[in-house]
Amino acid sequence: MVIDLKRCIGCHACQIVCKAENGTRPGTLWARVLKQELGTFPNVRRFSLPLLCQHCRLAPCVEVCPTGATQKRADGIVTVDPDKCVGCRYCLMVCPFGSRSYQAEEWTYFPGDGDNPYEAIAYAGHPTGIVEKCDFCLSRVERGLQPACVAACPVKARTFGDLHDRQSEVSRLVDERGAFRLREEVGTCPSIFYLSP
Amino acid sequence: MSSIDALDQRLQDLMLPYRPQREWIEGRGLLVVVAHFFSGIGAGVWLFSLALDYDAGLIIGIVVTAVLAGGAHLAFLGRWQRFWRMILRPHSSWVSLGIALFLAGAILYVLPGVRDTTFGSAMLVVSILGVALVLLHKGFVYLVSKAIPFWNISLLPFLYIAYALRGGAAVLLVAAAAAGEVFDIDLLEAIKLWVVVSSAVLLLLYLALANNAGPAAKRSLQELVAGRLSPAFYAGTIFLGLVIPIVLGAIGSTTGLWRGLLAFVGLSSLAGDFFVQYCIVKAGIYLPIVGELPPARSYRGRPRLF
Numbered sequence: 001m002v003i004d005l006k007r008c009i010g011c012h013a014c015q016i017v018c019k020a021e022n023g024t025r026p027g028t029l030w031a032r033v034l035k036q037e038l039g040t041f042p043n044v045r046r047f048s049l050p051l052l053c054q055h056c057r058l059a060p061c062v063e064v065c066p067t068g069a070t071q072k073r074a075d076g077i078v079t080v081d082p083d084k085c086v087g088c089r090y091c092l093m094v095c096p097f098g099s100r101s102y103q104a105e106e107w108t109y110f111p112g113d114g115d116n117p118y119e120a121i122a123y124a125g126h127p128t129g130i131v132e133k134c135d136f137c138l139s140r141v142e143r144g145l146q147p148a149c150v151a152a153c154p155v156k157a158r159t160f161g162d163l164h165d166r167q168s169e170v171s172r173l174v175d176e177r178g179a180f181r182l183r184e185e186v187g188t189c190p191s192i193f194y195l196s197p
Numbered sequence: 198m199s200s201i202d203a204l205d206q207r208l209q210d211l212m213l214p215y216r217p218q219r220e221w222i223e224g225r226g227l228l229v230v231v232a233h234f235f236s237g238i239g240a241g242v243w244l245f246s247l248a249l250d251y252d253a254g255l256i257i258g259i260v261v262t263a264v265l266a267g268g269a270h271l272a273f274l275g276r277w278q279r280f281w282r283m284i285l286r287p288h289s290s291w292v293s294l295g296i297a298l299f300l301a302g303a304i305l306y307v308l309p310g311v312r313d314t315t316f317g318s319a320m321l322v323v324s325i326l327g328v329a330l331v332l333l334h335k336g337f338v339y340l341v342s343k344a345i346p347f348w349n350i351s352l353l354p355f356l357y358i359a360y361a362l363r364g365g366a367a368v369l370l371v372a373a374a375a376a377g378e379v380f381d382i383d384l385l386e387a388i389k390l391w392v393v394v395s396s397a398v399l400l401l402l403y404l405a406l407a408n409n410a411g412p413a414a415k416r417s418l419q420e421l422v423a424g425r426l427s428p429a430f431y432a433g434t435i436f437l438g439l440v441i442p443i444v445l446g447a448i449g450s451t452t453g454l455w456r457g458l459l460a461f462v463g464l465s466s467l468a469g470d471f472f473v474q475y476c477i478v479k480a481g482i483y484l485p486i487v488g489e490l491p492p493a494r495s496y497r498g499r500p501r502l503f
Contacts, residue, residue: 027204032211036487049487064341066290067282084282087275089220096344096484098211102220104275107204129275178493182486186343196493 001136001150002170002179003050005197007157010035010048014149014158018052021137021148023122026109028101030134031149038197047197050157052149053078053099053134054182054190061091061100069131076163076191077136085130092131096186100133136160163191215416218345218481225273230478232269233335234364234471235261236296237357240328241365243303245388247321249380252307254369259303261368262331267296291334299327332358345481346410347417352403357474359396363442364470366392370463374456382459390446393466397439400473417480430476438469 010033018024018031034049055078061070062078069084070091092100106128108115115123126132137147145151150158161170170193173179179193210216221229239262246254270292271277280293287294302324311317336354343349366389373382404421407414420426445454445462454462 027207029208029211034212034487051486060341060343064289066286066293067279068286068289069282084279085276086279086282088273088283089226089275090338092220093218093339093481094342094344097486098216098483102275104225107201111201131275175495178495180493183484186484188343 001052001055001147001161001191002159002173002193002195004157004159004173004177004195005047005049006195007155008033008048008050008197009155009157011154013152013154014050014052017148017152018134021140023119023125024101024132025103025123025126026107027103028126028132030099030101030132045197049194050149051097051099052192053136054097054188054192055136057189057191058187060094060096060188064090064094066090077138077141078133079135079138080131080133082127082130082132087129087131089131096183096188097190100131102131103128163193214485214487215413216483218478218483221481222475222479227475228269228273230471230474232266232273233338233357234266234474235269236266236292236331237335237361238364238368238467238470239263239266240299240331241361241363242368243299243324243328243365244362245365245369245385247325249369249385251369251372251380253376254372254380255303255307257368257372258365259300259307262296262303263300267300270296291330291337295327295330295334297327299324299331302327332361335361339477339481342481344483345417346414346484347407347481348477350403350406350410350414352399352406353477356396356399356403359392359399360470360473363389363392363396364467367442367463367466367470370466371460374460374463383453386446386449386454386459389462389466390443390450393439393442393446397443400434400439411484413482413484417482420482421476421480426476426480429472429479433472434469434476437465438473441465442469 012033014031015029015033022030024030031050031052034051036047036049038045038047055076057076059072059078062072066088067084067086069081070078071081072078087102089102092102140147146160150160159170159173161168163170165171173195174193177195179195181190181193210219220226239258242254242261243258246258271280274280283290283293284297302320305311306317306320306324311320333354336357339348340351340353366385369385370389373380373385404418407418421430442462442465445458448454449462
């Protein structure tokens, strides 16, 4: 995925649509937007940095998972098998991007009132006691659709595609504009490329 | 903490440049520290009991590792019922392999009539192999986390090994105080003093390395020596864990210690062992997700990496 920080207006649509699409529990944000400042006074710029799982090529979460619940698919997407995860949270310790979430108990927005029928349906797919993360909306991608955050971005800041394909839009953007990845020095080789703000 | 407070705290954390790690220290997360504490002690007790030929110590080592360390490990897991999945993948879970090897070897070794046989010798080797894995695992678990620079310091496994050994010696000191002269206490006292002094040197070196391991590690260090963790660090790690065992150990090596004081040294040392692990884990702070933005660069002509 390529995210153009020059286009991103920090509207949080990706964050909202991710929760709507995946029905994640309160406190779980697979997609989020950080507000950052760049430079020093008086030359300061403020920009928005959308964050999600970086689906690293050398994903440390895959290496440390004691049960093999976290796997990297052939297409590069890192997934968690909810039936295999034991909830040891080792992957949370090694992820440099804070992209994983764990919920020990069922949190609700309105304690005492329980979940409404829509929440009950959505949360049924997110059992407690295991680790979860963004999977690039795998169910959509397998149907040939874009991930929800990409489809919903009102300024088309996100582009999703095959980085192996030199003719793809994502490859073209990275080649033409130049890009950077977060925390390259850690050595995880993220597969989210950012175009400079 | 109510669910709303926990929710609020998580959202606050996500906005912080320096996020503290909470999953392995708060709430049930504390059990992972307890489990590592007991697994180290169990391994240390087993090794020292073998060296001192102390049968009761062998049993203590097995019980501490199986019941206390194993129990804490299981209770920590979000889905403990699936623990068998870890055992089925020993290459990716040193601790389950280590504990399984250790317990299998140790339990068979202490069975009556086995010890002096070839099978007994083989089981002894298996148990020591398991102990080695348990000892190594504790430090490496933290070391591999590049996301938390305070843990990503190569000296950490050695520090954990030293603390595991001194924990084992401390338990035997307490056992000796309770049961009387069942093995060479003078030898154990000398070993204990040497291990405690070694761990003090290692701890000092570790903190010095942390000071030069980047801003996040430096912040962890500040939390430890001058921040929210300083009471636990100074009272627990330094005073109980180093000052008391070293001072009383030095006195004991010249004049000998009466039983009560021997037990006090052991218990104080054990408290110090726990606090050093607690402080190191609690002080873990994640690398900021964004520091200075790196310059954009061309990936043209390079193999696409993902």
